Structures are given as C-alpha cells and as structure tokens.
Amino acid sequence: MTLQLKNVSLVRDTETHIYPTSLDLVDGQFNTLLGTTLAGKTTLMRIMAGLERPTQGQVWFDGEDITRVPVQKRNVAMVYQQFINYPNFTVYDNIASPMKLLGKDKKTIDDAIHRVADLLKLTPMLHRMPNELSGGQQQRTALARALVKEARLVLLDEPLANLDYKLREELRDELPKLFRHSGAMVVYATTEPSEALLLGGYSAALFEGKVLQFGPTVDVYSKPDSAESARVFSDPPINLAKVNKAHGQFSLSAGAGWAANGEAHALPDGEYTVGFRPHHLTLTPHGDTSVKVSAEVLLTEISGSESTVHAVVDGHTWISLSHGVHSLDKGQTIDLFIDTRKCLMFDDKDRLVLS
Amino acid sequence: MSQKAQNNKAWWLVMPVVILVAFNAVIPLMTVVNYSVQETFGDNVFFYEGLKWFGQVLHSERFHEALGRQFLFTGIVLLIEIPLGVAIALAMPRKGIGVSICLVLMSLPLLIPWNVVGAMWNIFALPDIGLLGKTLNAMGFDYNYTRQPFSAWATVVAMDVWHWTSLVVLLAYAGLTAIPEDYFQAARIDGASAWSVFRYIQLPKMKRVLTIAILLRFMDSFMIYTEPFVLTGGGPGNTTTFLSIDLVKMALGQFDLGPAAAMSIIYFLIILLVSWLFYTFTMRNEN
CATH class of the missing domain: 3.40.50.300 (P-loop containing nucleotide triphosphate hydrolases)
Structure with a gap:
C-alpha cells in the first residue's frame, strides 16, 4: 500500500x-x-x-x-x-x-x-x-x-x-x-x-x-537537515547561534571557542549557525569537550528532577536543561556549558553540514 | 458534632432579591389569590366565597371555548414556527458577511413593539386598502378578517409566525453554530446523507435549545394578548378571543373581579403544568 x-x-x-x-x-x-x-x-x-x-x-x-x-x-x-x-x-x-x-x-x-x-x-x-x-x-x-x-x-x-x-x-x-x-x-x-x-x-x-x-x-x-526542521523537532526549543570558523577553530560571538576536529576540520572557513538542544547546554561541564559561556539568568523552572534555565547570552535568550534542582535568581550571572560533541552545524544556506 | 458559629449576616445578602421577588411576584400573586376567593360589589366591601369562583370558571362554557381556542392557536403556531425556524436556521450562512445581514434581518420583527405589530397587520390586511387584503381579494380570494372567522384566524396565525419565528431561528442558529465543524467532516467521511446529518447530529445537538425555544414559544403564544387585541379585538364574534383577551374582558369589561382572579390562577397553573410536563418529559434522558 x-x-x-x-x-x-x-x-x-x-x-x-x-x-x-x-x-x-x-x-x-x-x-x-x-x-x-x-x-x-x-x-x-x-x-x-x-x-x-x-x-x-x-x-x-x-x-x-x-x-x-x-x-x-x-x-x-x-x-x-x-x-x-x-x-x-x-x-x-x-x-x-x-x-x-x-x-x-x-x-x-x-x-x-x-x-x-x-x-x-x-x-x-x-x-x-x-x-x-x-x-x-x-x-x-x-x-x-x-x-x-x-x-x-x-x-x-x-x-x-x-x-x-x-x-x-x-x-x-x-x-x-x-x-x-x-x-x-x-x-x-x-x-x-x-x-x-x-x-x-x-x-x-x-x-x-x-x-x-x-x-x-x-x-x-x-539529523535535522535545516535549522527550521531542528526547531520544529525540539521542545523546549533548540538554541541557535552564529559561529565563525577560522584557523581550525569555531568561535561564538559570546567569546567561547573550540577546536574543529574530525569532520568539522574539513569545513571551509566562514559563518555557520550552530544548534544545540537545551539538554546539551548544562550548568555543569560534560568532560573536556564542553565550552563555557557566561550568561545572565532570566527565569528558572523546576520540574521535579530537572531545571530549565532561560538565560541571556550575548543578547540572545538560550534555554538550558539540567538534571537536579537548581534555584537561580533572576539577574544572577552563571556559567553554562555547551557540549560541543552534540552540536549541529548549519551553513549559510541553512543546510545541515555537521551533526 | 462540631459547633459552627451562627452568622446571620448572610440574610442581608439575599435580602435584595427577596424584596424584589416579593414585590414583583409574590405580592401581586397573593392579591390575585385574595380576590379569587371573595365577592365584591365595590366600595371595598368583600365577602368570602371560598372556591365558588373556581368551580364557576371551570364549569363555564365560555372558559372551555377560550381554552380550546387557545390550545388550537398555540398548537398551530408551534407546528409552524418550530420547523420553519429550524429550516431557516439550517439555510442561513455559516460565515462571511451574510451572517450579520441575516441576523439583523431576523432580529427586526423581535424589536417591534407588540401593539405596533398588531396595528401594522391590521392595516396591512384591510380588505379595501391594505396591501395583503386588497391583493388577496384581487386574486379572487374572499378575504375579510373582520367578518370571516377563517380569515381572522389565518391573519392572527400569520402575524404570530411573522413576529416570532425569528426567535426560533436565532435559538436554533445558535445551537447549530455550536456544533464543531469536525462532526460534519466525520459524517462526510462516513458517507452519511444530508438527512442523516440532520437527524443524527444536528437535531440531537439542538435538543436543548429547541426545548427552550418550544417552551418560550408555548408560554408566549399561550399568553398572547396585544397583537390579536389590536388586530381583531377578539372577533369576529368571539372567534379569536383567546384566554387573556377573555380574561381582560371579564376583569375590566364586566368588572367580575372574583371570577377573573380565579381564572387567572387557573390560567397560570395550566401554563406551569404544561411547561413542567414538557420539560420533564424531554429532559428525562439528559444526565
């Protein structure tokens, strides 16, 4: 059929x-x-x-x-x-x-x-x-x-x-x-x-x-083939940010950066959009592949064993999802960790180039 | 057993409504009850007569005839107005500019004062100068509502249908629009016919509003006074003398206060009883 x-x-x-x-x-x-x-x-x-x-x-x-x-x-x-x-x-x-x-x-x-x-x-x-x-x-x-x-x-x-x-x-x-x-x-x-x-x-x-x-x-x-598709298939919404690749290094406008290893190394230099789901942006680091960004807390929602933190990073609101109960005050400055192994990378035409 | 502190302040909260109901329902009703068991010859002199007037009214041919006419009239207008109202509501558009146009047109007859409706139809149906009366006669119908009982009845019924079908339309339309679109879609998928959709979806879903519509139209048509009074004055002869017209004749025309009061109580109880029976009967399967 x-x-x-x-x-x-x-x-x-x-x-x-x-x-x-x-x-x-x-x-x-x-x-x-x-x-x-x-x-x-x-x-x-x-x-x-x-x-x-x-x-x-x-x-x-x-x-x-x-x-x-x-x-x-x-x-x-x-x-x-x-x-x-x-x-x-x-x-x-x-x-x-x-x-x-x-x-x-x-x-x-x-x-x-x-x-x-x-x-x-x-x-x-x-x-x-x-x-x-x-x-x-x-x-x-x-x-x-x-x-x-x-x-x-x-x-x-x-x-x-x-x-x-x-x-x-x-x-x-x-x-x-x-x-x-x-x-x-x-x-x-x-x-x-x-x-x-x-x-x-x-x-x-x-x-x-x-x-x-x-x-x-x-x-x-x-493997969402576009950032839009990733957005549809993510609840809470996926975090998207501009990232620049140069000299084998990705750098966020927020200041953080990490080495482009493996497949990522082959990507041409230039502007990309990086996407990472809320549970890959956490309050504690995940081994040595995590990179640290500084954020200001907007809102914290605690649902039993998980905490959702809405925070402003470099003018954009990101959502982080961590295990455990974390009560954070509004306006408080915290460190968030992006798990770079789990990042999705989209090119300037919004197509997935790396997952 | 726990002891609860008495607090009588609550009485103050229900007081306004108690006073309102007392003045607009209980006191007038009790006055009528008072009249219905007494005889008076004026000068505020009253004699107690017990249930004499009730017996007299219930056994009078005049009352039987008026009651018969009343049931016939109410039966006819319900049989016309309810199906017609539902049919018009079904034919009305569901969206677009047509909705407001239809709703406004439908509301118009309801906004006209009742005696104006009577006066309008009086002139409209005059056999010599009225548009309706003259046209009917020109077409060869022998129509004269001031002389022929049938013409008078037809005119009173037509007037009531014109005046009140809109109410049924508005209620039925409200019931219809409350049915989610998905029902009709589901019926289409099932391959149900237009009749099945009406019979098994729209009609059951309209049951409550139609019950209300029938009740309202029953009570209103059973109490009809102004329009036939202005149109025919109860004539020719007594052929369109409905209960309320008869009641006013008795109370104000003949100044028979006692029998008139007894008759209004009987009249009131009939409406109450029929409405209650109808409501209990139609709603017995709901919840």
Missing part, C-alpha cells in the same frame, strides 16, 4: 495554506506529521482524506490517482482532537455506524464490535450514551469506529490532545499496537516532538505549510 502526495499545494483566496509538497508515506508504520498549530497538519490530512481538493498536484493511492475521488469513496477513517461520536447513539450503535453504512450484515457487525470493544476495553460501556462516558472512553469509541471500518487510510488528528496526561500515555502506548494489524496506512498529527519519538515510525516536520523533512523519526530528530 502506498500513499503519495505529488507536488500538492493549497491556496485559498490569496493565502497559501500548503506549499508544494511531495510525500511518500510508508506502509505499516506510523507516519507522524509534526508541527505547531497552523503548520498545516490538519490541512494536509484533509487533502489526504479527500475533504479538500489541492489547488495543484495529485494524490496517488496504490498507484492510482485519487485526487478527484470524493471522500465517501476513498475508504478513509479519521479521529479528531475533539471526541466525535453520534450523540444519541449508544457506544454499540456508534461503533456499528460505519459498518451499517457499508451494508455489512448484523452478525459481522456484532462480531467486529465485540472484538474491537474488547481490544479498547469498551465492553462494559457498549450500551451507554457518549455523554455518560469519560473523555478517554469517548475517544476510544471514536477510535473503535475508525478500527471497525477497516479503512485503507486512517488519519489521527491530535487524538490525544484533549486527554489528561495519564490517559494520553496509556492510549499512546496502545495506538501503534491497535493499528499494526489493521493493514491500514496510519497518519498521525501531533504538536509534540516527544510524542513523535515515542510513536516511532516515520515523521514529517512541518512549518508554515511546508514539509521541511520526512524520514524515520529518529533520523529527523538527530
């Missing part, structure tokens, strides 16, 4: 919602669309579903151009951030609804419902109404509807965003298992990089209507 977007774009009025995009989604894996709100995740899904016709480009499914096939004929299922169920149907009838519309017989429907309800732990709730269920159960019902439909394409649009933390973790673990054997192509939208990493599979980093990068999730995370 394949789903391809070929140079798809969407312009409404004069506003570009999706810039020309080509994507080859991968079968049997979670394909995650990662980006902030308004990045175009939902719009892209609507195009895949056939709810929205692209201004240009084509959508191909299994070697067939389906751009002009209406949504009803595409056999897709979609689950939303909001819990969408028929309000005056019981859970049972809700799950049955897509199969009834497909004209399946009673026995098949009943068997499928019990199988799915068992899988999603909905069996005791089958005869309740949606408004008598908790948020998690309502979303399970919606997922059950998507599962029994045996759709070829399943679109999950931030399905966990409205659930509380514990339920979110629980369902997140179950989701890949649920859809693994469904034989469907699964597309999952999220705003959280950590969620994309936990789901594994493949990820597309989206920013302002552009797909910046698509590949195995771990690769997109560890």
